[in-house]
Amino acid sequence: MLPRSRIISVVLIGLGAALIAASALAPLFMHTDGRVAVDGEETTLSLRDPHATLRSIAHPEEGATKTRVLRQLHTTVEEPSDADGAQLRVGVSVTREGEHSEDPQDLGGLHTAQVWSFGIDRRDGRVAGDMRVIEQIASPTRTIPGEGWWFAFPPNPEERTYDLFDDTLRGFYPADFVENTTLEGRDVKHYRQHIEPQNVARHYAGPLNTTRLPDGSEGYLYHSARRDLWVDEDSGVLLRLSEGIDDYYGRADGSRAEDVFTFQGEMSEGDIQARVDEATRLGGRSVADIILLVCVILGAILLLAGMVGALWPGRGPRRRRRAEDAGSEDGHAAAADGTPVA
Structure with missing residues (x-):
């Protein structure tokens, strides 16, 4: 035993x-493994440009004017959402801040608004399935295939190119990894997306994608953008976003005719700090x-x-050695006094 x-x-x-x-x-x-953070029921990214240029939709004859502009991306988490996937609703709006006219068409300075609905894979943040958009109340829903990401990154994002969504062109365009850096004491990855001017009407039909230029020729809406994104390494939370947008009506050859929307938007320091606090809460193991x-x-x-314990010499071997030593000592003693030894 x-x-x-x-x-x-x-x-x-x-x-x-x-x-x-x-x-x-x-x-x-x-x-x-890590999952894309969707713990918050609502998230709003607010970007402001106090010197933007905007062409009024209600009064296009006035042309583009300088004004303060707020561009917001408001995200809510919808059901069903679980550890594998989440349903998101993203409202995108462009609003002229400051003084508004009494014209009922002014809508409190609201310039454009869209509502997007889509699912994401929470393992990597990629858009899962089709994306649906409503451009205005009672308008039909349009659908486009999801083929990349839209501001949802996984924890520990890679040093790679991510195809990010552009809501004007309604397509996905590469955002390249730029560098590893820090923001408010947190390690972040910096990505940059650069989109050259493209004719929006060639991507989809829309009431604002074409116009009649002053010389009587047909004009087309052209869109270009540059985005810089700083993503928290630990949680995958987007901490900071800056956008440069240049929309204009041009001729078929791409030459510029009329400004529509020029925007250099930045998040406020307070909003960035709030995102950092959220990343700190969600980060870690x-x-x-x-x-x-x-x-x-x-x-x-x-x-x-x-x-x-198994390999260390046990008490049994030590007892046997002590018994053998004792027997040997008894034998020597018996031999010394002439007693026979068995």
Whole structure:
């Protein structure tokens, strides 16, 4: 029968091996990898340009004028949403801030508004399935295929190119990795998207995509953009966004005729700090990660302790050696006094 110490060592080895094996197999049955953060029910990205140029939709004859402009992307999480996917609704609006006219068509300075609905894969943030857009109340829903990302990044984003959505062209265009840097003490990845002027009417039909120029010729809406995004490495939260947009009516050859919308928007310092606070709250290891890490460490300790106990010389061998030593001493004593030794 094994000594008690050996039995305990075998039990420790078994427990340690079981904990390590369970930790290794856990990802097959539970979500331990990072997921795109959608814990907040609502998120608003606000970008302002105090010197933007805007052409009034209600009064196009007035041409483009300098004004303060607010561009917002307001995101809400809809049902159904779970650990694998989330349904998002994104409202995109451009508003002229400051004094507004009493014209009912002015709509409080609202210039344009769209509402997008789509799903994302929470493992990598990629748009899953089709995207649906409503441009105005009671207008039909339009659908486009989702082929990239729209401001939803996974934790630990890669140093790679992400195809990001442009809501004017309604397509996905590359945003290249620029550098690793820091923002408000957090490690971030900086990406940049640059879109050359494109004829919007060639992408889809819309009431604002064409116009009649002063010389009587047909004009086409051209759109170009440059975006810089700073993404938190730990949580994948977008901490800072800047946008440069240049929309104008041009001729078929692309030559500029009339300004429509020029915008150099930046987030405020307060909004950036709020995003940093949100990333700090969402960042770090998940509870599941911590539990599995503790299980691995504990399993390794138990396994090592069991192996040491099993290989270390036990009490049984020491007792046998002491008995043999005692018998040898008795034999020597008997030989010395002439007593026969069996």
